[in-house]
Amino acid sequence: MDTVYKTDVLPVIRELVRAFQAFEQYSARHVRELGLTPPQFDVIATLGNTPGMSCKELSEKTLITKGTLTGVIDRLAEKGVVTRQERPEDRRSVFISLTAAGEELFRQVFPAHCDYMHQAFSQCSRDQLELWSNQLAGLKTVLNQALEKQENEST
Amino acid sequence: MDTVYKTDVLPVIRELVRAFQAFEQYSARHVRELGLTPPQFDVIATLGNTPGMSCKELSEKTLITKGTLTGVIDRLAEKGVVTRQERPEDRRSVFISLTAAGEELFRQVFPAHCDYMHQAFSQCSRDQLELWSNQLAGLKTVLNQALEKQENEST
DNA sequence: GCCATTTAGTACTAATTAGAACTAAACTAA
DNA sequence: TTAGTTTAGTTCTAATTAGTACTAAATGGC
Numbered sequence: 001m002d003t004v005y006k007t008d009v010l011p012v013i014r015e016l017v018r019a020f021q022a023f024e025q026y027s028a029r030h031v032r033e034l035g036l037t038p039p040q041f042d043v044i045a046t047l048g049n050t051p052g053m054s055c056k057e058l059s060e061k062t063l064i065t066k067g068t069l070t071g072v073i074d075r076l077a078e079k080g081v082v083t084r085q086e087r088p089e090d091r092r093s094v095f096i097s098l099t100a101a102g103e104e105l106f107r108q109v110f111p112a113h114c115d116y117m118h119q120a121f122s123q124c125s126r127d128q129l130e131l132w133s134n135q136l137a138g139l140k141t142v143l144n145q146a147l148e149k150q151e152n153e154s155t
Numbered sequence: 156m157d158t159v160y161k162t163d164v165l166p167v168i169r170e171l172v173r174a175f176q177a178f179e180q181y182s183a184r185h186v187r188e189l190g191l192t193p194p195q196f197d198v199i200a201t202l203g204n205t206p207g208m209s210c211k212e213l214s215e216k217t218l219i220t221k222g223t224l225t226g227v228i229d230r231l232a233e234k235g236v237v238t239r240q241e242r243p244e245d246r247r248s249v250f251i252s253l254t255a256a257g258e259e260l261f262r263q264v265f266p267a268h269c270d271y272m273h274q275a276f277s278q279c280s281r282d283q284l285e286l287w288s289n290q291l292a293g294l295k296t297v298l299n300q301a302l303e304k305q306e307n308e309s310t
Numbered sequence: 311g312c313c314a315t316t317t318a319g320t321a322c323t324a325a326t327t328a329g330a331a332c333t334a335a336a337c338t339a340a
Numbered sequence: 341t342t343a344g345t346t347t348a349g350t351t352c353t354a355a356t357t358a359g360t361a362c363t364a365a366a367t368g369g370c
Contacts, residue, residue: 009272009284012284014288015287018291018295019294029302032329067360069319090317092317093317093365114164133166136174146274147181150184187358192326210349221349222330222350223325223326223327225349226327245335
């Protein structure tokens with residue numbers, strides 16, 4: 001195997017972790033000022049401008065696992081931001097949507113946070129941003145394929 | 156400001172988060188098989204092949220905040236993998252190092268996990284790996300500078 | 311129709327997470 | 341030196357995290 005170079009893999013991982021950490025710290029700082037936690041913001045941002053969705057769909061979009069999502073939804077429901085509704089067509093499923101207050105909150109915090117994120121990239125060219133999203137998408141795919149392979153092998 | 160394009164920032168963030176998640180899932184799967192948690196593995200990997208270091212240095216290298224690190228070290232110390240020693244030259248500081256058993260564990264798990272990570276990238280060229288680490292380093296820098304700016308503004 | 315399997319969500323656990331308050335020690339400036 | 345500040349680490353809290361076990365409901369094959 002001559003396509004892989006041991007010395008070049010660890011730097012990719014290290015920089016990926018550090019870039020993600022930098023994003024998390026920058027983003028969470030603002031989300032906290034808005035009175036939310038990062039997962040709470042993600043849920044509100046995902047439900048905004050939609051009629052609502054099941055826990056499963058919400059989980060897939062936010063990358064929050066179902067066990068965790070139950071607790072996040074509990075806290076948002078306590079705050080009166082989201083509601084849980086039964087679904088006649090599938091009684092196992094729960095339909096989550098923003099309340100009126102939740103929609104109002106979404107209209108406040110979502111554009112504000114987008115603006116805040118854009119500030120960080122104000123000096124970056126469109127080409128640079130496209131290169132990053134394309135390369136990150138490729139890296140994601142490589143890792144997801146490796147994960148899938150592992151999951152199949154353990155069967 | 157004509158250098159920033161609103162529609163191009165969100166995809167960068169989305170792909171960064173998804174790439175990181177994919178890494179975490181792939182990596183953690185193996186770390187768990189080794190009987191460790193990801194932060195525990197990071198600490199062992201960082202302390203391996205060193206004489207040891209302070210909590211502060213360990214925190215900077217692993218990106219684990221000090222409050223969290225106390226608990227991680229507690230559990231590793233219970234397992235007999237690391238020890239805490241006083242430092243005569245600075246009595247606020249604690250010197251953390253691997254025990255003999257910890258070094259033995261490091262020699263087992265570190266190469267095994269590196270091999271596992273390399274498997275994921277077996278089809279990637281050296282150029283691809285270098286592009287990823289360079290681009291991720293640039294993205295990390297942009298985000299860290301934005302964070303720093305925020306921290307200065309709040310003073 | 312009925313049984314086996316799958317699926318959706320909740321409950322529970324141990325560990326991690328960040329932030330804030332706190333203690334003790336070291337440093338610094340006057 | 342001494343008061344004020346900074347630094348290292350622990351403690352504490354609320355929330356998140358992933359995994360596992362569990363319940364209830366839907367689905368599929370026969």
